[in-house]
Amino acid sequence: MTNQDLLITGGHVVTLDPDVGDVPGGDVLIRDGRIAAVGTVAPEDALGAQVIDARGRLVIPGMVDTHRHVWQGALGASTGDTSLMGYVGKVVQGIAPGYTADDIYAGTLWGSLQALSSGVTTIADWSHNLQGAQHSEANVRALHDSGIRGLFLHGGPGPDPAAFFGQPARHPEDARRVQKELFPDGTSGRLRMGMAFRGTSFTSAETTVEDFTFARELGLPISIHAGMAGFPDSVEALYRKDLLGPDVNYAHANQLTAREFELIADSGGSIAISATVEMLMVLGTYPATGSAFRYGIPAGLSADTTTSSGVDLFSEMRIALAAERSRANKDAVARDEAVLSVELDQRDMLRLATTGGARAWHMDDEIGTLTVGKNADVVVVDMRAPHLDGFADPVSTLVFGAGPADVETVVVGGEVVKSGGRLVGPYAETARELVQQSRRRITERTQA
Numbered sequence: 001m002t003n004q005d006l007l008i009t010g011g012h013v014v015t016l017d018p019d020v021g022d023v024p025g026g027d028v029l030i031r032d033g034r035i036a037a038v039g040t041v042a043p044e045d046a047l048g049a050q051v052i053d054a055r056g057r058l059v060i061p062g063m064v065d066t067h068r069h070v071w072q073g074a075l076g077a078s079t080g081d082t083s084l085m086g087y088v089g090k091v092v093q094g095i096a097p098g099y100t101a102d103d104i105y106a107g108t109l110w111g112s113l114q115a116l117s118s119g120v121t122t123i124a125d126w127s128h129n130l131q132g133a134q135h136s137e138a139n140v141r142a143l144h145d146s147g148i149r150g151l152f153l154h155g156g157p158g159p160d161p162a163a164f165f166g167q168p169a170r171h172p173e174d175a176r177r178v179q180k181e182l183f184p185d186g187t188s189g190r191l192r193m194g195m196a197f198r199g200t201s202f203t204s205a206e207t208t209v210e211d212f213t214f215a216r217e218l219g220l221p222i223s224i225h226a227g228m229a230g231f232p233d234s235v236e237a238l239y240r241k242d243l244l245g246p247d248v249n250y251a252h253a254n255q256l257t258a259r260e261f262e263l264i265a266d267s268g269g270s271i272a273i274s275a276t277v278e279m280l281m282v283l284g285t286y287p288a289t290g291s292a293f294r295y296g297i298p299a300g301l302s303a304d305t306t307t308s309s310g311v312d313l314f315s316e317m318r319i320a321l322a323a324e325r326s327r328a329n330k331d332a333v334a335r336d337e338a339v340l341s342v343e344l345d346q347r348d349m350l351r352l353a354t355t356g357g358a359r360a361w362h363m364d365d366e367i368g369t370l371t372v373g374k375n376a377d378v379v380v381v382d383m384r385a386p387h388l389d390g391f392a393d394p395v396s397t398l399v400f401g402a403g404p405a406d407v408e409t410v411v412v413g414g415e416v417v418k419s420g421g422r423l424v425g426p427y428a429e430t431a432r433e434l435v436q437q438s439r440r441r442i443t444e445r446t447q448a
């Protein structure tokens with residue numbers, strides 16, 4: 001948080017606040033880390049403020065990634081040529097066991113900066129390579145040092161990452177210490193804690209009961225992978241054990257039945273959609289985007305594993321929308337009928353990437369729209385380049401064509417972490433050297 005006020009001025013402000021809408025040529029005033037005004041700010045109300053010229057730019061709320069394994073930030077697109085099971089062999093069973101706490105720090109710091117540089121200001125970090133106490137501490141420290149907001153989701157299963165699959169051992173007890181020492185007041189700076197569990201698709205119902213009971217005893221939200229092809233019985237099994245609740249987030253949900261979506265909706269749970277990974281890694285035929293809308297389930301977008309996806313949510317918005325239009329019209333196409341109209345559009349996808357993600361993690365009182373009083377998590381996208389200029393609805397143009405390189409300024413809680421198209425935080429320079437060192441170590445250990 002900076003003491004100096006910030007004035008982002010003259011941009012096309014997309015507040016996503018239904019009471020405000022878009023403000024062409026508008027201003028956003030930031031004070032004490034929060035949004036102090038949106039619209040037209042009088043000069044006397046912004047005396048002494050640092051001014052960011054946003055003419056020709058789009059000003060949007062910071063995006064929320066609802067499910068990402070941030071520790072994999074060093075690995076690049078290592079599994080672009082495989083399905084889920086190829087990823088399991090190469091990353092979970094091959095590379096992950098060789099990770100030291102230093103590698104977790106470097107990968108998580110780099111992965112957080114990948115997100116921030118792309119306009120993602122909040123991330124749910126599904127951290128499932130915590131082989132001991134030092135790994136947890138390194139992971140939390142890296143998130144802190146990057147400046148990102150989010151949830152540290154403490155993942156299992158402990159010393160052996162390969163034991164993720166089918167092992168009966170319950171979630172490591174060390175999560176209790178992590179909460180007590182690193183999140184003593186429930187938060188730690190911009191971070192909160194939650195639990196990343198295997199759930200009934202990856203371990204027994206009995207272990208899942210113990211795990212969920214553990215999280216609820218600690219008062220921590222829960223995330224599981226659910227509804228992936230080949231890993232059945234996720235939501236129904238939770239229902240049979242009376243474990244559903246508004247504190248449960250379900251990543252993917254591709255293969256869930258209508259009844260399972262109803263169970264999630266009725267219990268107040270949420271969904272993380274990872275459109276790229278779900279189709280490239282063949283978790284299911286289509287993402288659950290349409291089901292989330294149809295059943296009124298809070299949902300957001302996510303990159304999931306960046307070994308099989310990009311690091312940004314612009315491409316997720318594009319791919320999720322294309323996939324959903326294809327899914328929604330597949331019956332008409334099968335009858336060889338011309339489709340006359342479609343439902344969801346680009347603005348719906350931007351809402352998913354911001355407001356939706358905030359709702360999915362119960363953070364919508366604090367982030368997700370550019371609303372006075374909320375945390376000042378703001379992204380400025382330069383729309384003056386040929387691929388983004390000349391727009392009618394700038395949001396459609398943004399979703400069609402923007403990428404991380406177009407993100408000019410990123411503000412988290414009033415702190416500028418990207419400026420003039422470059423990361424400017426205190427670790428922006430050292431992170432690259434650390435991740436290169438880590439890559440060399442990983443390569444030596446695993447012959448990756």
Ligand SMILES: [Zn+2]
Nearest residue numbers: 126251304305
């Ligand atoms: Zn995942």
